[in-house]
Amino acid sequence: MNIIEGTGVIYKSVIDMDNVKIIFKLLRYTGTPFLIREILQRKKVTMLLFHDIDPIKCENQFKVLRKKYNIISLKEYFDSRENNTFKSLPSKSLIITIDDGNKNNYLLKPILKKYNIPVTIFLCAGIVGTNKHFWFSHNLNKRTIEELKNLPNSQRLNFLNKYGYTEEKEFCSRQALSKDEIENLKEFVDFQSHTIYHPILPKCTEKEAQKEITLSKKILEEKYHLETYVLSYPNGDYGEREILLAKKAGYKYGITVDAGYNDPKTDPFKLKRFNIRDDSDVDELLVKASGLWRYIMNFIKTHFPQMYTKMPPIFSIWR
Numbered sequence: 001m002n003i004i005e006g007t008g009v010i011y012k013s014v015i016d017m018d019n020v021k022i023i024f025k026l027l028r029y030t031g032t033p034f035l036i037r038e039i040l041q042r043k044k045v046t047m048l049l050f051h052d053i054d055p056i057k058c059e060n061q062f063k064v065l066r067k068k069y070n071i072i073s074l075k076e077y078f079d080s081r082e083n084n085t086f087k088s089l090p091s092k093s094l095i096i097t098i099d100d101g102n103k104n105n106y107l108l109k110p111i112l113k114k115y116n117i118p119v120t121i122f123l124c125a126g127i128v129g130t131n132k133h134f135w136f137s138h139n140l141n142k143r144t145i146e147e148l149k150n151l152p153n154s155q156r157l158n159f160l161n162k163y164g165y166t167e168e169k170e171f172c173s174r175q176a177l178s179k180d181e182i183e184n185l186k187e188f189v190d191f192q193s194h195t196i197y198h199p200i201l202p203k204c205t206e207k208e209a210q211k212e213i214t215l216s217k218k219i220l221e222e223k224y225h226l227e228t229y230v231l232s233y234p235n236g237d238y239g240e241r242e243i244l245l246a247k248k249a250g251y252k253y254g255i256t257v258d259a260g261y262n263d264p265k266t267d268p269f270k271l272k273r274f275n276i277r278d279d280s281d282v283d284e285l286l287v288k289a290s291g292l293w294r295y296i297m298n299f300i301k302t303h304f305p306q307m308y309t310k311m312p313p314i315f316s317i318w319r
């Protein structure tokens with residue numbers, strides 16, 4: 001039994017990882033992910049999201065994805081939209097994206113090189129190249145982190161401040177990619193923006209949101225010489241205000257974690273993506289890459305909201 005202590009909440013779960021693995025295995029062997037791939041995903045572009053994946057897991061996962069899908073770059077998809085050539089993209093096109101810019105992303109270089117797999121990494125422009133930390137990695141339990149995401153930005157920062165974290169604080173060790181590593185990866189990786197410090201944008205004041213969206217682009221362009229035109233909304237959270245701010249800042253595309261597949265008509269600032277747990281096994285990977293998991297979760301969330309909120313974090317779309 002897992003017991004996860006939150007801020008005043010003791011959270012109990014009888015569902016452990018082994019049981020969840022069985023659920024994914026069963027779902028995979030129903031053949032549903034296969035049917036989804038062959039029917040729904042065949043003429044669409046599927047986008048996946050990873051975070052801090054280790055090289056061994058990465059190699060296994062990317063090898064499986066290569067077998068089942070055709071991996072293309074984000075730019076190939078954008079070019080097909082802009083040049084009206086969407087139909088000439090390979091069937092079951094799949095794009096791999098990685099959010100945050102964790103330092104371990106550098107270890108993926110040999111794999112990207114070996115398999116010639118294009119990826120886009122979305123960087124927190126104020127954290128890469130420094131010893132500043134991601135706020136959600138600051139020694140807090142998962143439930144507290146989830147609770148903080150719901151607070152107004154200033155309250156979240158005040159809370160973190162009490163626990164020794166500020167956005168500007170330089171720690172002894174780094175969590176994100178260094179400037180040299182980014183430079184070194186440029187040949188294999190497309191880098192885009194994931195704001196400066198990864199706030200929950202809709203919880204920010206307009207001024208804060210504008211700074212995060214606009215300045216991150218500027219930093220990546222001026223300090224890292226990156227052509228920055230895509231924004232990945234931190235935590236997948238955005239609203240009409242964020243879309244407007246992104247457009248004003250000069251972005252051409254915005255990436256969410258809304259469930260679904262992309263085609264030439266998908267709103268360019270609401271591109272859809274499925275989150276994959278970094279250490280998923282093959283069953284979980286294929287179930288999640290097909291979108292089946294998100295549709296099941298969304299169904300439970302809509303029709304059984306109380307059950308959904310009581311589900312262990314492993315069931316969340318972020319796990």
Ligand SMILES: [Zn+2]
Pocket residue numbers: 099100194198234235
């Ligand atoms: Zn992120």
